[in-house]
Amino acid sequence: MALVGNIxxxxxxxxxxxxxxxxxxxxxxxxxxxxxxxxxFEKGKLVMASRKPDDEKAxxxxxxxxxxxxxxxxxxxxxxxGGNGITLTQVIIDQQIVDQEQLQTGLMTHIEESVYxxxxxxxxxxxxxxxxxxxxxxxxxxxxxxxxxxxMEGVRRIDEWSRIKDRIPSTDMIVKFIDQPGEKAKGVxxxxxxxxxxxxxxxxxxxxEIAQKTGxxxxxxxRIVYGFLTAGLVDVMKRQRSMAGARGGQGAEPPRVxxxxxxxxxxxxxxx
Amino acid sequence: xxxVKMVISGAVNAGKTEFIKAISEIEVVSTERRATDDTKMxxxxxxxxxxxxxxxxxxxxxxxxxxxxxxxxxxFMWEILSEGMLGLVILVDSTRPETFRETNRIIDFFVSFxxxxxxxxxxxxxxxxxxxxxxxxxxxxxxxxxxxLPCVASDRESVKxxxxxxxxxxxxxxxx
Numbered sequence: 475m476a477l478v479g480n481i482x483x484x485x486x487x488x489x490x491x492x493x494x495x496x497x498x499x500x501x502x503x504x505x506x507x508x509x510x511x512x513x514x515f516e517k518g519k520l521v522m523a524s525r526k527p528d529d530e531k532a533x534x535x536x537x538x539x540x541x542x543x544x545x546x547x548x549x550x551x552x553x554x555x556g557g558n559g560i561t562l563t564q565v566i567i568d569q570q571i572v573d574q575e576q577l578q579t580g581l582m583t584h585i586e587e588s589v590y591x592x593x594x595x596x597x598x599x600x601x602x603x604x605x606x607x608x609x610x611x612x613x614x615x616x617x618x619x620x621x622x623x624x625x626m627e628g629v630r631r632i633d634e635w636s637r638i639k640d641r642i643p644s645t646d647m648i649v650k651f652i653d654q655p656g657e658k659a660k661g662v663x664x665x666x667x668x669x670x671x672x673x674x675x676x677x678x679x680x681x682x683e684i685a686q687k688t689g690x691x692x693x694x695x696x697r698i699v700y701g702f703l704t705a706g707l708v709d710v711m712k713r714q715r716s717m718a719g720a721r722g723g724q725g726a727e728p729p730r731v732x733x734x735x736x737x738x739x740x741x742x743x744x745x746x
Numbered sequence: 747x748x749x750v751k752m753v754i755s756g757a758v759n760a761g762k763t764e765f766i767k768a769i770s771e772i773e774v775v776s777t778e779r780r781a782t783d784d785t786k787m788x789x790x791x792x793x794x795x796x797x798x799x800x801x802x803x804x805x806x807x808x809x810x811x812x813x814x815x816x817x818x819x820x821x822f823m824w825e826i827l828s829e830g831m832l833g834l835v836i837l838v839d840s841t842r843p844e845t846f847r848e849t850n851r852i853i854d855f856f857v858s859f860x861x862x863x864x865x866x867x868x869x870x871x872x873x874x875x876x877x878x879x880x881x882x883x884x885x886x887x888x889x890x891x892x893x894x895l896p897c898v899a900s901d902r903e904s905v906k907x908x909x910x911x912x913x914x915x916x917x918x919x920x921x922x
């Protein structure tokens with residue numbers, strides 16, 4: 475079943491997070507006015523991105539200067555001879571027509587250019603077709619790409635408070651590292667300003683305090699932390715105790731209920 | 747007579763009224779029924795005050811179900827309704843990702859300041875293009891221990907299941 479929506483309401487970085495954490499496989503179709511984009515994911519990682527139909531064909535490799543036409547023709551012949559279950563990319567590597575790293579780097583640049591521009595779209599319909607895969611002769615990445623860095627770069631381009639405030643409603647919120655960022659943290663490349671904030675995260679200081687200590691504006695700190703948040707590196711939380719007090723204290727705690735009371739309600743609902 | 751309260755919340759058109767109607771033993775009391783702002787675009791009639799339902803548990807115990815108004819201008823009522831509540835059901839229209847942001851705001855409101863027992867009901871699972879509970883968990887950034895459950899608010903059995911799952915959460919946290 476397709477997931478449909480508009481990136482105005484459910485941002486691209488949020489969708490990439492969903493694809494990443496949900497280990498989704500499928501094709502993400504995006505349209506905005508006359509523009510289109512198609513991104514393919516395999517178990518949460520990006521394998522192909524295109525902004526025009528021509529980029530979904532192997533001729534892209536020639537246009538990018540990764541292969542010449544003769545090499546592509548050779549690869550195509552071997553691909554056809556190879557039968558089902560093999561991809562053109564695999565043929566190119568197996569036959570050593572192009573070095574894997576060279577192919578990866580060349581296509582990575584293309585993917586980055588294709589995806590980064592999408593973060594500038596103020597709106598656009600999206601449709602995610604689960605389990606849709608690119609054609610076997612498409613110019614796919616030899617090694618699927620983690621989306622964390624794409625998310626970080628996308629968030630660097632956010633220049634509006636409204637989106638950030640969805641996740642960070644106040645600069646009084648505390649930032650803490652998630653318990654096990656693990657592999658996620660390893661792949662993320664941070665800019666110097668991001669490192670300055672990253673190094674200040676201690677689970678005690680609020681965003682306002684981090685802004686004060688780093689000399690950065692509240693907006694910059696919130697935008698950068700929003701990036702960490704979206705990439706799944708940190709979490710933000712409210713200062714529970716003081717905020718509860720500020721809201722009237724006595725009503726802040728839920729009533730303690732007896733198990734016997736809950737059991738009576740459960741039995742009644744079950745019997746309805 | 748002891749009364750206990752559960753709150754049913756969610757964005758406009760999430761299915762709160764339908765949810766309470768499906769399980770309440772009394773005709774659901776909706777205190778006002780005229781949409782006056784942009785909700786008209788979504789729904790001809792929407793709940794602008796609140797819904798109230800009731801289930802008699804025993805002669806000495808009754809469960810009240812309160813549906814919160816979905817519109818932002820009635821936010822002030824959320825705090826009033828949440829006082830002393832036993833638990834909270836957050837309803838989400840699984841077919842409308844444009845409401846997920848608002849849903850997050852509602853969750854944030856109810857659970858940030860109180861240690862509230864809650865479950866998320868992924869409503870309208872019978873519709874095409876409904877996001878699955880797993881997808882909603884990721885979209886709403888809910889941790890693994892929070893239950894995100896499939897729901898069809900017009901179906902009494904489905905509503906019963908949501909309430910029971912919430913009660914199991916409350917049961918775990920209750921005292922002997």
